[in-house]
Amino acid sequence: METILNYINGRLTAPCNGLHLKVYNPALGKVYAEAPDSDEEDMQIAIDAAKKAFPIWSTMAIEKRHDYLMVIAKKITENLEDLALAESIDNGKPLALAKAVDIPRASSNFSFFANAITQFSSESHEMNGQAINYTLRKPLGVVGCISPWNLPLYLFTWKIAPALAAGNTVVAKPSEVTPMTAFLLSKICIEAGLPAGVLNIVHGQGDKTAAVLSTHPNIKAISFTGSTLVGGKIAAKAAPLFKKISLEMGGKNPNIIFADCDYEKMLATTVRSSFSNQGQICLCGSRILVEKSIYEKFKRDFVKRTKGLKVGNPLHEDTNVGAIVSKPHYEKIKRYIDLAQQEGGTILCGGNAVQPDGFEDGWYVEPTIIEGLNMNCRTNQEEIFGPVVTLMPFESDEEALDLANESTYGLATTIWTQNINRAHLLASKVEAGIIWVNTWLIRDLRTPFGGMKNSGVGREGGLEALRFFTEPKNICIDYSK
Numbered sequence: 001m002e003t004i005l006n007y008i009n010g011r012l013t014a015p016c017n018g019l020h021l022k023v024y025n026p027a028l029g030k031v032y033a034e035a036p037d038s039d040e041e042d043m044q045i046a047i048d049a050a051k052k053a054f055p056i057w058s059t060m061a062i063e064k065r066h067d068y069l070m071v072i073a074k075k076i077t078e079n080l081e082d083l084a085l086a087e088s089i090d091n092g093k094p095l096a097l098a099k100a101v102d103i104p105r106a107s108s109n110f111s112f113f114a115n116a117i118t119q120f121s122s123e124s125h126e127m128n129g130q131a132i133n134y135t136l137r138k139p140l141g142v143v144g145c146i147s148p149w150n151l152p153l154y155l156f157t158w159k160i161a162p163a164l165a166a167g168n169t170v171v172a173k174p175s176e177v178t179p180m181t182a183f184l185l186s187k188i189c190i191e192a193g194l195p196a197g198v199l200n201i202v203h204g205q206g207d208k209t210a211a212v213l214s215t216h217p218n219i220k221a222i223s224f225t226g227s228t229l230v231g232g233k234i235a236a237k238a239a240p241l242f243k244k245i246s247l248e249m250g251g252k253n254p255n256i257i258f259a260d261c262d263y264e265k266m267l268a269t270t271v272r273s274s275f276s277n278q279g280q281i282c283l284c285g286s287r288i289l290v291e292k293s294i295y296e297k298f299k300r301d302f303v304k305r306t307k308g309l310k311v312g313n314p315l316h317e318d319t320n321v322g323a324i325v326s327k328p329h330y331e332k333i334k335r336y337i338d339l340a341q342q343e344g345g346t347i348l349c350g351g352n353a354v355q356p357d358g359f360e361d362g363w364y365v366e367p368t369i370i371e372g373l374n375m376n377c378r379t380n381q382e383e384i385f386g387p388v389v390t391l392m393p394f395e396s397d398e399e400a401l402d403l404a405n406e407s408t409y410g411l412a413t414t415i416w417t418q419n420i421n422r423a424h425l426l427a428s429k430v431e432a433g434i435i436w437v438n439t440w441l442i443r444d445l446r447t448p449f450g451g452m453k454n455s456g457v458g459r460e461g462g463l464e465a466l467r468f469f470t471e472p473k474n475i476c477i478d479y480s481k
């Protein structure tokens, strides 16, 4: 059984208290590794190490910082096969998905921000004949990065890379449910020669480790991705201490499908946007709104395609749907399927746990499609974060917009139409931070990424991330006579 270690002050270390958490392979439902159950003491050592490293890292020539980050990016790519396998075993996601999406993106997070910082500039504002102002953007100091289990290395590096590129030192806390690739990243950072203390990775339960970041006086900012519940806890503690916070939280995203869409493209993409990564992507569409004139046809075709998805061994190339990440999450999804039926929903497809041959103890749920529910029921209002979607017809653009916006969440929306006016108008009115028209999950790392309402505070991506991780200072020089 593999033992995961913390990465603190440039070294791999066991937690001070000697305690460990079990790490499960969800495909088999079995423990396969152990990870540190760290606490405040480890966090304090990590924060001290990061504080000590800050003067060196923050004043290092940008080209040199760029070089370190590029070496890490390159090493992630060189280790793609091993990292993808580790991600699949740890998370239950199809290996093919980890190879095509998770690990390549982790590498490009580093290369993107390594390059972005070399092009980062700030503004100047001239006051005619009197003065000139220029803005300096300085790294903040030690920052905290907290990430979830659904895209483990992808989201972990999405935070760490801009924080480091901007000159901050980092204490990072990966999800305790999927700690393996963060551990492998620490080995890569050691191989890359990253100076001690620049990046520290502390494993453990959120309440005992990451929570320390919200109240510690030496933590200047927190970048968090995870549930709205935990995001709220972080905000409640960090806001009175005036820390900068960026919160990427839950979603309950609508897909709005009009009769005039490119039907084949829409159908294939809607299957993906519903069930990729077992529906455990914050950007998955889980409330599918369909124009009434094509509702029955869509329902038939969507159910047929979904029934064709292969649920099973994540390591098989032809598997479409792997295992659910953990037993508690698997139980939660099953409870929501029961709830949907109690609320009057009809299951059109799926609805059951599955035990693929040879994986009888693993945690698998069939891709599930439900109809017949109102928008205000719990099934349609609460985030399930699994392979479960609902269908609902609409008759007009106004009704589609009302249904889409009838949610406390506002992360992403997908609109399917060939009518350009309708696309622009709806995109401007829908309450979401990310809107895709006639596509899903195309990502340009330069664009602002984040949600509205209970889905988020602040934006990640491109300049937004570099601005978040720096403090602007205005310098005014009077040149009048």
Ligand code: NAD
Residues within 6 Å of the ligand: 146, 147, 148, 149, 150, 151, 155, 173, 174, 175, 176, 204, 205, 206, 207, 210, 211, 212, 214, 225, 226, 227, 228, 229, 230, 231, 233, 234, 248, 249, 250, 251, 281, 282, 383, 385, 411, 451, 455, 456
């Ligand atoms: P979670 O909120 O339970 O945990 C996320 C991280 O927060 C973990 O590392 C956890 O240990 C830590 N944590 C727990 N308690 C904490 C505390 N008191 N203080 C500080 N940190 C604490 O989320 P999860 O179950 O790991 O992930 C699923 C959630 O993440 C879903 O709600 C999903 O929508 C969301 N998510 C959002 C985005 C986005 O970009 N908006 C992306 C991916 C996932």
